[in-house]
Amino acid sequence: LGRNECCFLKTMTNDDRDxxxxxxxxxxxxxxxxxxxxxxxxxxxRAGLSVLHxxxxxxxxxxxxxWNPQIIHEKKKSAxxxxxxxxxxxxxxxxxxxxxxxxxxxxxxxxSESRVDYFGLDVGREVDTPFGTGTVIEMPKSLxxxxxxxxxxxxxxxxxxxxxxxxxxxxxxxxxxxxxELEQVFFETQGVQxxxxxxxxxxxxxxxxxxxxATPAFVLxxxxxxxGMLASNVADYLEFRSVEGLFWLEDGELSKVPCSKNDxxxxxxxxxxxxxxxxxxxxxxxxxxTQISSDEERQQQISLGKDIAMEDSSDTPTSESTAAEREVxxxxxxxxxxxxxxxxxxxxxxxxxxxxxxxxxxDDGMAFDTFLAKEHKLSPKLQAIVRYxxxxxxxxxxxxxxxxxxxxxLHLQSIGRFGNTAFIFPLYGSGELPQAFCRSAAVFGAxxxxxxxxxxxxxxxxxxxxxxxxxxxxxxxxxxxECKTVIASAASFSLERTTRSCKRVLRRIxxxxxxxxxxxxxxxxxxxxxxxxxxxxxxxxxVTLDHTLQVVPHGCTVMHLTTTVECDExxxxxxxILSEASRMILEASGSQxxxxxxxxxxxxxxxxxxxxxxxxxxxxxxxxxxxxxxxxDDAFAQAxxxxxxxxxxxxFLKLSEDFDVQIKERxxxxxxxxxxKNMLESALDxxxxxxxxxxxxx
Numbered sequence: 001l002g003r004n005e006c007c008f009l010k011t012m013t014n015d016d017r018d019x020x021x022x023x024x025x026x027x028x029x030x031x032x033x034x035x036x037x038x039x040x041x042x043x044x045x046r047a048g049l050s051v052l053h054x055x056x057x058x059x060x061x062x063x064x065x066x067w068n069p070q071i072i073h074e075k076k077k078s079a080x081x082x083x084x085x086x087x088x089x090x091x092x093x094x095x096x097x098x099x100x101x102x103x104x105x106x107x108x109x110x111x112s113e114s115r116v117d118y119f120g121l122d123v124g125r126e127v128d129t130p131f132g133t134g135t136v137i138e139m140p141k142s143l144x145x146x147x148x149x150x151x152x153x154x155x156x157x158x159x160x161x162x163x164x165x166x167x168x169x170x171x172x173x174x175x176x177x178x179x180x181e182l183e184q185v186f187f188e189t190q191g192v193q194x195x196x197x198x199x200x201x202x203x204x205x206x207x208x209x210x211x212x213x214a215t216p217a218f219v220l221x222x223x224x225x226x227x228g229m230l231a232s233n234v235a236d237y238l239e240f241r242s243v244e245g246l247f248w249l250e251d252g253e254l255s256k257v258p259c260s261k262n263d264x265x266x267x268x269x270x271x272x273x274x275x276x277x278x279x280x281x282x283x284x285x286x287x288x289x290t291q292i293s294s295d296e297e298r299q300q301q302i303s304l305g306k307d308i309a310m311e312d313s314s315d316t317p318t319s320e321s322t323a324a325e326r327e328v329x330x331x332x333x334x335x336x337x338x339x340x341x342x343x344x345x346x347x348x349x350x351x352x353x354x355x356x357x358x359x360x361x362x363d364d365g366m367a368f369d370t371f372l373a374k375e376h377k378l379s380p381k382l383q384a385i386v387r388y389x390x391x392x393x394x395x396x397x398x399x400x401x402x403x404x405x406x407x408x409x410l411h412l413q414s415i416g417r418f419g420n421t422a423f424i425f426p427l428y429g430s431g432e433l434p435q436a437f438c439r440s441a442a443v444f445g446a447x448x449x450x451x452x453x454x455x456x457x458x459x460x461x462x463x464x465x466x467x468x469x470x471x472x473x474x475x476x477x478x479x480x481x482e483c484k485t486v487i488a489s490a491a492s493f494s495l496e497r498t499t500r501s502c503k504r505v506l507r508r509i510x511x512x513x514x515x516x517x518x519x520x521x522x523x524x525x526x527x528x529x530x531x532x533x534x535x536x537x538x539x540x541x542x543v544t545l546d547h548t549l550q551v552v553p554h555g556c557t558v559m560h561l562t563t564t565v566e567c568d569e570x571x572x573x574x575x576x577i578l579s580e581a582s583r584m585i586l587e588a589s590g591s592q593x594x595x596x597x598x599x600x601x602x603x604x605x606x607x608x609x610x611x612x613x614x615x616x617x618x619x620x621x622x623x624x625x626x627x628x629x630x631x632x633d634d635a636f637a638q639a640x641x642x643x644x645x646x647x648x649x650x651x652f653l654k655l656s657e658d659f660d661v662q663i664k665e666r667x668x669x670x671x672x673x674x675x676x677k678n679m680l681e682s683a684l685d686x687x688x689x690x691x692x693x694x695x696x697x698x
Contacts (some may be wrong), residue, residue: 022481026050028051029487040643045444052468052481054453056454063105063108065431079109096458099488105491112575112600119200120179130191132153136149216543220414238427245420245525247526252587285408390411394531455470455471468486491604506564507561527542541563542559556596
């Protein structure tokens with residue numbers, strides 16, 4: 001988009017703009033194009049506010065962006081000159097709060113990056129030679145011996161395969177060579193390389209086609225994200241595929257997590273008693289979700305002033321249990337076939353006794369894992385599957401029962417709506433989400449400036465925001481934009497921190513020459529490794545995406561590994577845990593898969609607002625990275641919270657009435673030409689005339 005002011009609803013005079021064409025004053029300045037900022041920008045623009053959206057990078061997304069190896073190389077090079085602990089703003093002045101120019105990327109640390117050079121030669125390995133492909137049958141052990149390859153296409157009269165001999169050049173025989181070094185020598189001197197190396201080279205040749213999400217984010221099929229995209233029409237900019245399945249890695253084996261009744265009773269990872277207990281618990285969770293949804297629907301009807309009394313032709317008083325039965329029956333009928341693949345049969349009544357017991361445990365403050373163990377007698381293995389795969393827990397210590405059931409509600413109500421699981425994923429990567437919302441914001445008047453970092457905010461004597469400082473690419477000076485509201489990432493203000501332990505999100509991205517999950521037609525899966533499996537304090541999420549998502553070339557898979565680690569301030573996180581996790585997953589897949597490229601990095605989980613800003617200025621709204629979460633719905637919740645503070649009483653992501661009226665008036669004034677509409681009207685006229693002629697002729 002670059003700088004885009006395509007809103008045709010506001011007419012500004014030249015006196016309202018500066019020499020760059022920017023407004024002299026904006027209602028809101030948004031710093032950084034992360035997902036939260038992009039959603040808020042779209043919502044504020046639709047509400048009629050003037051928005052300036054700036055980012056120091058030349059692409060959208062911050063830590064929700066899409067990268068490739070070239071972009072990663074440039075970011076690593078740039079990080080050498082700016083670190084979150086050594087940076088000091090040249091624009092610090094009285095009444096100015098400095099911001100890190102890297103914004104949401106200010107705490108980013110790079111740990112490792114590698115790409116395959118050679119896989120090495122060995123007996124039995126298939127190789128490519130100047131005479132065609134073949135198989136190594138003998139390795140050279142000394143200078144007088146040769147590499148012997150049995151060629152596939154050259155067959156002798158006796159039916160035996162021809163042999164090709166390759167000698168080691170004398171200049172390379174001074175020292176002993178490893179298998180990888182030996183392949184390098186033969187490739188550079190005689191064009192012999194293993195087929196695995198040749199395939200890796202072809203893949204890396206197209207590394208510009210890699211779409212590697214800095215933070216892969218799924219979308220819950222019935223969550224906030226879907227509602228927001230439909231309400232704002234941002235869904236028109238995106239395409240999605242459903243996630244094929246969830247997997248569980250334990251004892252070196254990959255097992256599919258049951259997401260339907262058939263899966264529960266057909267899985268081999270659970271004993272018969274465990275299956276019955278799991279179904280009983282899942283049915284309780286669905287009953288709880290149904291009742292909560294019914295309560296939310298009732299509250300919505302009350303807010304709209306509607307009569308919510310249930311229809312009852314008789315005057316006979318009903319008990320609470322009877323009312324609950326009717327309530328659930330009505331709700332089931334209205335939501336028939338909407339993601340109830342793990343639910344009880346339609347219209348089967350809720351067990352009020354079980355729900356009452358559940359609510360009592362919530363009131364008592366019971367932990368989620370305690371409820372699973374004591375109330376439902378789930379085995380430790382089954383508890384772990386429910387907690388980490390279905391309820392999205394990450395740590396060893398369990399969340400509260402209320403939080404666990406809320407997560408279950410969100411998950412179970414999304415299952416089956418768009419596919420076999422609760423999740424969908426955008427084509428070309430989840431980095432398309434912030435780009436789509438930025439595009440929507442620009443359509444409704446937001447101005448975008450890339451490569452112009454926000455370096456500070458100006459505060460008045462009353463501790464109120466009075467402007468934002470943005471860098472000027474044409475000079476060393478900064479530019480002050482007048483505004484009363486600024487939205488920025490909390491990481492932008494990480495210049496001053498106390499020495500303490502901190503949590504970091506550790507990520508590892510691998511490009512593989514093959515499929516990790518060979519059980520389905522496509523490889524779009526989520527695999528969970530529970531805590532304490534390989535010394536990990538938090539669960540490890542493995543996301544595998546193949547070429548059908550348009551993120552890697554055909555025949556490849558990108559694997560995202562994510563966990564949370566704790567380290568002392570200033571100490572770099574280690575990538576050993578995710579390296580071991582990668583090895584375990586590739587071994588468990590049972591397929592011949594090679595890792596041709598990998599990069600490992602981490603970023604801190606931003607502290608709460610009060611931990612680094614003692615007195616937050618009025619008009620400053622901070623957003624945070626969601627951390628190790630699977631779904632993008634948390635970003636929508638943050639965005640809606642910020643929007644409600646700026647525009648209290650306004651509906652989130654809804655077009656304002658003033659905008660709607662102006663659009664219709666301007667369309668009528670300009671007689672906007674719609675080619676598709678004109679063609680349809682013309683076709684209808686022709687059909688109408690033909691019908692009239694036929695009737696006249698008859």
